[in-house]
Amino acid sequence: MGLGKRKLVFKNETVESAVLEASVADWYPHMLKALKEISRGIRSRITLKKPLRRRYYDENYKMSLRQWLIRHQKEIVFDKVTWMGMPVWKNILDAWIYQEIIYEIKPDVIIEIGSRYGGSTLYLANLLDLLDKGIVISIDKDRSVYHLEHDRVKVLTGSSSDPAIISEVDRLCKGKSALVIQDGAHHKEQVLEDLENYSKFVGINSYFIVEDGIVDLFHPGDGLGFDQDGPLKATEAFLRRHSDFICDKSRERYLLTYNPGGFLKRISKKEAGQ
């Protein structure tokens, strides 16, 4: 079949028909090749309309909350979170919630169990600076990397279970309302012991915040899991025994918390027999 000279027009792309006076069998492969080239051209124009930057965000937005938490744990929390230049091992969405709680309850004392570098301690002290009231009691058994000096911070060095430490906290908290943040050891027994020893300092409407219950919701090996019972198991056991505390889920509203089940609010005085 004779075709004569033709121009093929496809979405504003023009190609010369590859053959003259050829049979279908002759021109068909050329036609296919030409169509493929055109479609490649169209694809590359689509790519240009969607720049690299946009594709980067599209990929990120496909991430699940679970994937975000693992990525945060593996790549961010231990060396890329700082407060005023000092390392802080926190999810900043939790740190923001602490700020909201501290502003609302205006505690006389914040007891921090586990300070590490002191970045989180400075954060708490600076929030109290803004309120112009209160002290932070920093309890840690290891001061080798802690270098903070701040007028509002009382440093107690030793185990949170040490009776001498607890009695010093008792002295400092006399007649005062405290907020407690437990970020020391994370295995269930120690968390429960800290809850039992320090919950008595928490004022009504104030909180005992237990950090890192998230480890109980992941599995060992997936980057966030623990190979034993952790903080969440401890808070569950504590709440079964203490009706003067409730778990305040509203403090988990940003979803991406490291402290699931960990915002324990004191709602009443301790009942006799508890």
Ligand SMILES: C[S@@+](CC[C@H](N)C(=O)[O-])C[C@H]1O[C@@H](n2cnc3c(N)ncnc32)[C@H](O)[C@@H]1O
């Ligand atoms: C996770 S780090 C604290 C991180 C810090 N709160 C922050 O946000 O940057 C845990 C700290 O708790 C301390 N620690 C662990 N068990 C403890 C205990 N039973 N008593 C006192 N300190 C403890 C460790 O020495 C360590 O410095």
